[in-house]
Amino acid sequence: MLQFKRKRLLLASAGCVALMLLITPTHGDSDSEQRSYKMARPLELTPKLSLQLKxxxxxxxxxxxxxxPVGVLLIRVSANVKSASTVRLLFYCHVASQVVAVVLATAGAVLSISNFENAFDNTHQRVGLALYAFIWLQPLVGFLRPDRGARARGAWYLAHWLLGVGVCVVGVANVYVGLHTYQERTGRSARPWTLLLTVEVAALAFVYLVQDRWSYVLRQREEAAAAAALGDGRSQGSTMYPANDHKEVVVVP
Structure with missing residues (x-):
């Protein structure tokens, strides 16, 4: 089990490094991108365009x-639940949240493709295009889940987990990039929205880290309660007599 976790962590690290190498532009690309930003004209926000951007x-x-991210948390929490009905409920909530997320992302993609400039000359648009593809790939991988005990189950789980976490991380990063691009192109401050996103991401990350160790905390509480109950049982099983400090007086006739 420990070896499997180490392999999973190693593959996750390798995937993140590869993703960063793909996303990070080269020196020439960064120079051309900076020139394109400088040459890009500020957006003239009409009421219609402003509504579409929002x-x-x-x-x-x-x-x-x-x-x-909430879907990832739900399926992670279900791993520490013992009740079969609760696990089933969390799984259905996970599926529902991911389906709604895909529908919303598709609506956002249709809106951007049909109404915005699609030159794909900046990081936000390029990453967004790749993100749309992976967002649609993830539910397909989920529906192709092998049965428990199948040989391909481990590989499927690793691919599904890496893809889901990768989409969440890159998606959040692209939202940050989008807010920054909006501020540059429109001249309007996006600082309150950036701060709100940071608070949300910090809260989700905190819950993700805490629930990973919550089972350990519960197990420690159960062991402490069992030890306390065992100690009470031993104390009740043994007869305790109060100390008698009075000396007995023997009357000799």
């Missing part, structure tokens, strides 16, 4: 920066 941000934020 709707696009809400759809993608709700999808990749909230519902998908």
């Amino acid at each position: 709707l696009h941000a809400i759809l993608l934020w709700s999808s990749v920066a909230f519902l998908m």
